[in-house]
Amino acid sequence: MALVTARTPLELTSGDNVQPQPLGVFARPTATTGIKGWLFSVDHKKVGILYGAASLFFFLTGGVEALLIRTQLARPGQKLLSADLYNQVFTMHGITMIFLVIMPMIAAFTNYLMPLQIGARDVAFPRLNAFSFWCFLFGALFLNSSWLLGGGPDGGWFNYAPNSGLLFSPSHGIDFYALGLIITGIASSVSAVNLIVTTINLRAPGMTWSRMPMFTWMSLVVQFLLLFSLPVITVALFLLMLDRLFGSSFFNTALGGDPMVWQHLFWIFGHPEVYILVLPVFGIVSEILPVFARKPLFGYPFMIFSGIAIGFMGFGVWAHHMFASGMGPMSVTAFSLATMFIAVPTGVKVLNWTATIYGGKLKFTTANLFSMGLIAMFTIGGLSGVTHAFAPADTQQTDTYYIVAHFHYVIFGGSLLGMFGGMYFWWPKAFGYKLREGLGKWHFWIMMIGFNLTFGPMHILGLQGMSRRIFTYSANQGFDFWNMAATIGAFIIAVSVAIFIWNVWVCYRDHRRNPVACEPDPWDARSLEWITPCPTPVHNFDTIPVVSEVDEVWHRKYGHDEAGRPVPIATRAEVVQKGDAEGVHLPSPSYWPIVLSAGLPLIGYGLIFSLAWAIPGGILVLVALFGWVMEPSTDPDAGHHDEHPSDAADGGDAAAELEGSEEAEVADQAEDAKTVELEGAPVG
Amino acid sequence: MADTADTALTANVGAFDEPFHQIDFAHEGVAAGHQTSTGISNEKLGMWTFLGSECLLFGALISTYLLYKNRPGTITNVAGEVVGQVHDRISEHFDILFTSASSFVLLASSLTMVFAVVAAQRNDAPRLRLWLGTTAGLGAVFIGGQVYEFTAFVREGFGFTTNVSTSAFFTLTGFHGVHVTIGILMLLVLLALSLKGRLPFTKSESVEIIGLYWHFVDVVWIVIFTIVYLIK
Amino acid sequence: MTTIAETETPADVHPEDLHHDTGRSWQVAAALFVLTGLEVSTYFWPHGWHRVTHVTLIVMMVLKFAAVAAFFMHLKFDHTMLRRLFVFGIILAMVVFLGVLSAMTFWVNSGTTDFNNAPHERPIPPPPTRAPTS
């Protein structure tokens, strides 16, 4: 019964000669360059770059917060931050790094690379894609605006009750946390739907599941994790918001609530979330290592299956974060066992990478160094993870610096190192020039030293009994030395980040002075995105490639002699497309994604402060939805009315859009709830 | 999961083989006969993906309600002494017959939605409008019933904040109600588009897709009706 | 595996199919109404039957759910990918939340009237002494 309109998956309609057109309610944007070209663009590459830039910006914010934390803890009894301020700073540090740095950086890579790796011209719903970005950005700014409006959230990133209740956190910080994360959650959910559809539906001819590049595979798994875990945290955040703003008592034991419900809901999301942070990076590493080892990835199918296994086992281990919560011996045993099992597929990955490097002709480029650094550091983190899979051991470790060490080894040593590797690797793809290798290596080595100096000692501190989340300690506890070491390490990390920024800046400057694009396929790489020139042209592919191998681009360049050694059969210049196709039709830019997103934080302020704020927010949302539904996703004046990749007036899109208005509805509903509160008999 | 999907795709690759090579995608002119990798339209696949995620949303809400529905009549301390007394649980005050009527209305709206989809696929605009309107109308009746139910509760002294069981109940059914409302809005948009002649036959799939959402909301109500209202 | 890659354009929809559709919808709807009627009737079943009642109710709920999904939402006839997506979501939700309910000792009758409260040997901790500020 599928009513599929007749068009190819890869075909997009014109964006190059767009005119203001009568069908939309308002004229549509036409600029493709300058600031407007960024604000209203729906191009997946621009959206990807925007994600990346936003992520780096928040990385600096989160980094400053980290330095504040470490300075406060450098010596016993420091007075840089008060206890209250310390709580806000470490909470915002965690939230920022997880939700506003790693997640958008993953979105950046996925947005930019996934369509290129599967041979598509754009994502399935380009405007929804732009919406995801702006919604994320406004949500993130909303969250950070709490600093100016009475103080940030102060209950830690997992915000356990009762600390998250009004009794212990009377400022608005945690309201910002709840609403801000709901908004960024909407962004991620929408983008998960979009990217899943893209990967399933827009693959180039011949790009079967068993030929898909590993990065695309892992990001597909991650989009599913997001799809299924975000609704759960959304519910939890809603209940928290209702508790704090509308007088319910879901998590307030004094009135019959139960903090355990929050813990379960949070960690059902929270554990998949940690794999959301790391799996895409596993994909990145699996792309980089084969290129610089000049060998195919070892055990490609095992890598896929272990990725899927990690993803879905990740939904069955959440309560290992709750071993100390008194949930009963049965649950503890079950989740302890499940957690030990999940280390198996993770181990498969590490072994496969090692086997990929083994016997390869290694080239120690910066990207490769970061990837190999990741393998080492992540393994340490994974092993300490296994040590607290054992509940009896964990009751000693939980809530100490040992846990802090664990998750920094997996998130910093795993995700972040891999992302830096990915940036060095794909920078020429996105911008047409390489970052400097020399500076890159300084960046790498200094970061490694700083990282290990900061987080290595935390294992010791944790085992010595230093609790996490304390704003200071006293001199006779024996914590002084390693804390000072960690603080020094943190500043060394800061130096390495400065080197990275300097690297970006000088390369950008040189490129501005002498704008020649670097050679295509500069690393002699393997996967499909390198078939396009550097930087990627707006239309991605001149002609859509037909795929017949796992490492398509490699196999177009190299054949085999009898001994199985690769022999060149074509030069890179022959393989790479010219990027000069003309008249390719692309989705048209649109105002509505950014307008729609701008409404959501206003509704958030409305809920927190005064409903008056929600009115303009609601109006913006409604106007934007109306404009969106009425505006075809591509300009019909270009004469290709029926061929757009996703027509907005169509159901799926419209439905997803209207989903956005749930926000508004909810506001109304919440208002109802307030009235109810006045009339209903309140509980004393 | 992957291998089965793979079979599906390999079957497709055959179809890919001939026409795709020769087409110069850069120069347009390829209108007819092509398909997405799976043959499912993006919009429909998107809707189903989204509905998959909604399962988890309602799963969380329903289990929250279940955990709170009996909690607590009384609050005891460690020694087992009663230290607090809260109003009784909301589940003892359901008007099952009234809610049953609402359930029938929502079920009926699913049937009329099916008719709307059939009309759309037949390119029968007048019928399409009729059934879209009816479905939206039935949905509105359901929502009206819910509003009545809520106000009745409040009059009986069960507000949103009365105790955790009421909070959980209002949150769960409220979320569902919001979903129905959004569905009604989408149906009205379709109706308006159709009246303005902006819902051509080529876009009849959008009716099917909104229909999917509508049926899903109905299915959720089937679960809520049993688990929340009927099982004590 | 039989429904691979349908390539119908709207023009491909066969009128007979649609006719079929309407006919079948009536039947499905009739079944749904009857089941709902039965469900409502359980309200009047004797209290002592509650075990049986609950099982019947759950069975009927599953049947209704399946009927709407399979026929009204066309899952039975549509691409297998869609079925997998949705069924996966449902199963995941069920597994995860049954896990939560079990971990929260939902099934344990604690002997109090508040049956999902903790059993007496693991009582609820005392409430904080101060009431929340709002």
Ligand code: HEM
């Ligand atoms: C080898 C697999 C892993 C195992 C067995 C494992 C196990 C654990 C356990 C049992 C805890 C709870 C400790 C406690 O609070 O007492 C924990 C905490 C944590 N893990 Fe892992 N983990 C693994 C991999 C990862 C990965 C890959 C990441 C992220 C990329 C990660 C991120 C975290 C975070 C952020 C926390 C702390 C959450 C918090 O309390 O704030 N883990 N891990």
Ligand SMILES: [Cu+2]
């Ligand atoms: Cu975990």
